Amino acid sequence: MARTYKPVDFLKLDETLSKDSQVLIKELRRVLHRLNARELFSESFKNNRFPIEIIGEFAKMDLFGMTLPARYGGIDASYENYGAACRELEAVDSGLRSFVSVQNSLVMFPIYNCGSEEQKLEYLPRLAKPGLENGMIGCFGLTEPNHGSDPGSMETTARKIKKGESIPGGKETAPEDGYIVNGIKRWITNAAIADLAVIWAKLEDDEGRVNGFILLKEDSGLSRVEMTNKLSLCASSTGELYMDNVFIPENRRMPKTRGLKSALQCLNKARFGIAWGGVGVAMDCFDEARQYAESRLQFSRPLSHNQLIQDSLVEMYVNITRNQAYVVRLAQLMDSGEIEHAHISMGKLACLDDALKAAITARDMLGANGITLDYSPIRHIANLQSVITYEGTRNMHKLILGEYLTGYGSFRG
Ligand SMILES: Cc1cc2nc3c(=O)[nH]c(=O)nc-3n(C[C@H](O)[C@H](O)[C@H](O)COP(=O)(O)OP(=O)(O)OC[C@H]3O[C@@H](n4cnc5c(N)ncnc54)[C@H](O)[C@@H]3O)c2cc1C
CATH class of the missing domain: 1.10.540.10 (Acyl-CoA dehydrogenase/oxidase, N-terminal domain)
Structure with a gap:
């Protein structure tokens, strides 16, 4: 049931x-x-x-x-x-x-x-209205096959093209001033189902600075491929964007982009939501484990009557409560404009570490039933492998916090 x-x-x-x-x-x-x-x-x-x-x-x-x-x-x-x-x-x-x-x-x-x-x-x-009439789904292309944690080394490029110049690789000419974008973006959530993609590319004519562009699914030279062999975040669409001499009109470059910093600012917003999300995962795992422990009988009594089971429940409960308080404070700082990126990094790090611990503990408490999709913990364990990896891996958030504490950024050694 x-x-x-x-x-x-x-x-x-x-x-x-x-x-x-x-x-x-x-x-x-x-x-x-x-x-x-x-x-x-x-x-x-x-x-x-x-x-x-x-x-x-x-x-x-x-x-x-x-x-x-x-x-x-x-x-x-x-x-x-x-x-x-x-x-x-x-x-x-x-x-x-x-x-x-x-x-x-x-x-x-x-x-x-x-x-x-x-x-x-x-x-x-x-x-604002995906799934409704005239609504659009979007995706965000920063990661590339060879550049994940270090997006500043991205290989995707854009270069200016004038109206009437030939678009490389095709017979057409540019209908107006714009850009030619080339590159591959991989591990992109919603890539294959998106109507629009915000992508980041180095603009050759802007000293190689990272610029943001808006691509539309019908753009010629853009192809999208769904990645089908995942064992994590399986109920999410993840794909690749191949950009082969895609022509982007001038009015689809985002003019207020300020280098890679602009892309990283978006990640901060997303990481804030992920910290809250991690609390949700732990709450769901706790709920599944508690309900199971109350109804499952072994040795003629509910599992929940065993001290070791109670120990597990209490540990989950303490961590959940602590993180619930943490994210409420994060939201206060976010809404008052006092938030620093290190606050958010700690939130993602701590809330996801505790979410994974809760999911593993809950899975164990469910015994063999816990390895099935009839119960949520194994699915959460699998999903968290992605969530811990995207929007900055565990190591990246430790490096961010390490830099915050010591003033020394050791990303490159
Ligand atoms: C399901 C899913 C959805 C995603 N969705 C998106 C999306 O919508 N858009 C997007 O742009 N990207 C997306 N990503 C990509 C994600 O952001 C990257 O996978 C992530 O940034 C890590 O990059 P990488 O996989 O290339 O790992 P790498 O950067 O190759 O890292 C491999 C390992 O090395 C460690 N490492 C790297 N450098 C250092 C260092 N200096 N010191 C110590 N350790 C280090 C990392 O922590 C990691 O453990 C998604 C990923 C997944 C799995």
């Missing part, structure tokens, strides 16, 4: 959140329950597919671009609202939270932050 999720909140921290956040949490739990989201994602994980058909439900709840002004399709929501949404979504599956993170933090935020007014008005309202 499907489990009814009973989330824990020992310190009543949710009661300290704004009314908006409390309403959003309640509404999201109701919608996720109505959609049978846990069963749906378990099935989708097994079938290696992202359940794209439910995205419109979250668009109706204004979850996309939620922190942006109404003029751009947003609802001026706080980062606390956004974090709370990420927690509830990732308690179901990291694939669901990933979709929302990418659309909000990695696609809409860079267009909002680096785009022209025309670009904002043209794309943001549509990106």
